[in-house]
Amino acid sequence: MSQLQKIQFYDIAGNCTDDHAWSPNTWKTRYALNYKGLSYRTIWLEYPDIERVCKEVGAKPSQEPKEGDSAPPYYSCPFIYDPNTNTAVSDSARIARYLDKTYPETPAVIPPGTDALHAAFESAFASAVIMPLLPILLPASHTYLNPRSQDHYRRNRERELGELFGGKLEDWSSPGPVREEQWRAIREGLSKVNAWMTVDGHEKPYVMGNQVCYADLFVAAWLVWVKRILGPQSSEWVELETWDGGRWGKLMKDMEQYEVVL
Amino acid sequence: MSQLQKIQFYDIAGNCTDDHAWSPNTWKTRYALNYKGLSYRTIWLEYPDIERVCKEVGAKPSQEPKEGDSAPPYYSCPFIYDPNTNTAVSDSARIARYLDKTYPETPAVIPPGTDALHAAFESAFASAVIMPLLPILLPASHTYLNPRSQDHYRRNRERELGELFGGKLEDWSSPGPVREEQWRAIREGLSKVNAWMTVDGHEKPYVMGNQVCYADLFVAAWLVWVKRILGPQSSEWVELETWDGGRWGKLMKDMEQYEVVL
Numbered sequence: 001m002s003q004l005q006k007i008q009f010y011d012i013a014g015n016c017t018d019d020h021a022w023s024p025n026t027w028k029t030r031y032a033l034n035y036k037g038l039s040y041r042t043i044w045l046e047y048p049d050i051e052r053v054c055k056e057v058g059a060k061p062s063q064e065p066k067e068g069d070s071a072p073p074y075y076s077c078p079f080i081y082d083p084n085t086n087t088a089v090s091d092s093a094r095i096a097r098y099l100d101k102t103y104p105e106t107p108a109v110i111p112p113g114t115d116a117l118h119a120a121f122e123s124a125f126a127s128a129v130i131m132p133l134l135p136i137l138l139p140a141s142h143t144y145l146n147p148r149s150q151d152h153y154r155r156n157r158e159r160e161l162g163e164l165f166g167g168k169l170e171d172w173s174s175p176g177p178v179r180e181e182q183w184r185a186i187r188e189g190l191s192k193v194n195a196w197m198t199v200d201g202h203e204k205p206y207v208m209g210n211q212v213c214y215a216d217l218f219v220a221a222w223l224v225w226v227k228r229i230l231g232p233q234s235s236e237w238v239e240l241e242t243w244d245g246g247r248w249g250k251l252m253k254d255m256e257q258y259e260v261v262l
Numbered sequence: 263m264s265q266l267q268k269i270q271f272y273d274i275a276g277n278c279t280d281d282h283a284w285s286p287n288t289w290k291t292r293y294a295l296n297y298k299g300l301s302y303r304t305i306w307l308e309y310p311d312i313e314r315v316c317k318e319v320g321a322k323p324s325q326e327p328k329e330g331d332s333a334p335p336y337y338s339c340p341f342i343y344d345p346n347t348n349t350a351v352s353d354s355a356r357i358a359r360y361l362d363k364t365y366p367e368t369p370a371v372i373p374p375g376t377d378a379l380h381a382a383f384e385s386a387f388a389s390a391v392i393m394p395l396l397p398i399l400l401p402a403s404h405t406y407l408n409p410r411s412q413d414h415y416r417r418n419r420e421r422e423l424g425e426l427f428g429g430k431l432e433d434w435s436s437p438g439p440v441r442e443e444q445w446r447a448i449r450e451g452l453s454k455v456n457a458w459m460t461v462d463g464h465e466k467p468y469v470m471g472n473q474v475c476y477a478d479l480f481v482a483a484w485l486v487w488v489k490r491i492l493g494p495q496s497s498e499w500v501e502l503e504t505w506d507g508g509r510w511g512k513l514m515k516d517m518e519q520y521e522v523v524l
Contacts, residue, residue, distance in 0.1 A: 111469070113473070115466075116459045116466065116477075117379035117380065117382070117383055117470065120382055120455075121379055124383070124385040127386070127389055148282045185507035195381070196385070197381075199377040204377075208376065211375070215379065215382075
């Protein structure tokens with residue numbers, strides 16, 4: 001890979017750790033880049049700058065507006081610019097497919113024929129696990145952003161989810177019974193995912209068996225968010241690592257080798 | 263296959279067509295048996311007899327009770343008894359895996375490594391499409407059952423879902439705005455599935471690309487339920503066939519060759 005120029009990987013800066021990396025959506029791409037051993041550098045952005053920089057490098061909105069939809073196009077991280085092919089790609093699943101195709105000598109993360117199954121996995125995981133995570137993790141993430149991003153983040157999250165979770169970010173996860181119930185829902189959701197990965201009574205280490213695929217990177221990206229935002233020593237994270245016979249703790253231990261931030 | 267004895271396939275009798283076949287869950291297994299070209303015969307049961315016959319042939323409950331769960335074990339169709347191996351198997355995904363493993367000269371429906379992705383697909387499809395189908399299709403299915411099954415079916419469905427959908431089966435899908443809204447939700451759900459099957463703008467004919475897999479049989483099983491219960495000439499079915507650029511009509515046309523009831 002040494003002759004190649006570094007891929008530019010655009011992420012949102014946070015301060016929960018020394019290395020700024022926190023966003024679950026961009027972790028999907030970081031894991032893919034690290035797992036493939038590709039050469040890249042991270043460019044840290046603030047929320048209000050994402051759309052402008054996307055346009056500068058030619059990255060499309062991450063969601064194409066639907067026919068008849070009057071909402072403005074939605075630009076978001078992650079996106080990449082690959083100087084080796086002069087190509088910009090947005091949306092983590094598209095980026096994974098692009099990297100599989102463009103660098104076929106690296107391990108594929110979405111094996112041929114599994115794109116739709118991966119998309120369905122994302123949808124099912126979102127209902128089971130991501131939705132229950134949001135009322136705890138979104139407010140906690142807000143506290144680690146830089147001030148310019150904080151305003152943008154609060155405005156958008158409270159507009160999108162304030163009605164569902166209860167007004168201002170600070171009120172989404174009251175300590176005590178509310179938080180305990182939210183935490184129980186997360187456990188229940190992960191236990192569903194564990195059941196998918198248990199075939200005729202045998203627990204498989206990864207979604208596709210013994211080999212890491214994009215769905216594992218996807219799961220790990222959401223869990224590393226929890227680990228980094230709540231803290232690896234927090235009682236909640238330590239408890240999560242033990243659930244489902246220690247599956248999630250084991251997965252995150254396996255993933256540590258791909259957690260480097262470049 | 264001619265030296266083999268016929269697999270016994272247990273299904274629930276209905277009267278919406280001449281051949282009794284209606285239940286979406288058992289259609290998953292019928293499609294798998296027909297797609298593989300295996301020799302089998304259908305044994306038609308009434309609901310109150312399922313548990314007894316399961317026990318007679320040694321088929322396990324389709325859902326293992328969870329630890330600490332006091333609910334009685336749940337026996338359901340489909341289940342099979344294979345006299346060639348003296349094995350009984352229940353639950354359509356388990357049956358598919360059993361058939362793939364026991365008859366490796368037939369086309370596999372769950373390719374190696376895709377079990378968990380298939381389970382996630384089922385979960386995502388259930389949220390997107392099956393839930394919206396229930397208030398229309400469950401009451402309509404009830405009318406085609408034999409009297410012994412009708413009582414059992416009404417009691418269980420109204421207990422499980424009456425609170426959600428509004429009391430007695432007859433009240434779940436009032437003609438007019440309620441039904442139109444339910445139908446719109448089904449369309450929206452199928453459109454999500456279409457999006458999963460559209461990769462970087464290219465629509466794939468089947469979930470895994472160009473080759474049928476269990477997820478396609480699964481989708482077809484739920485759609486053949488709609489086709490048979492509402493009727494292939496009904497305005498609702500005819501409309502559904504046109505959705506998503508005709509994808510669902512095309513799929514069901516492709517599946518007709520596996521729709522034989524033996």
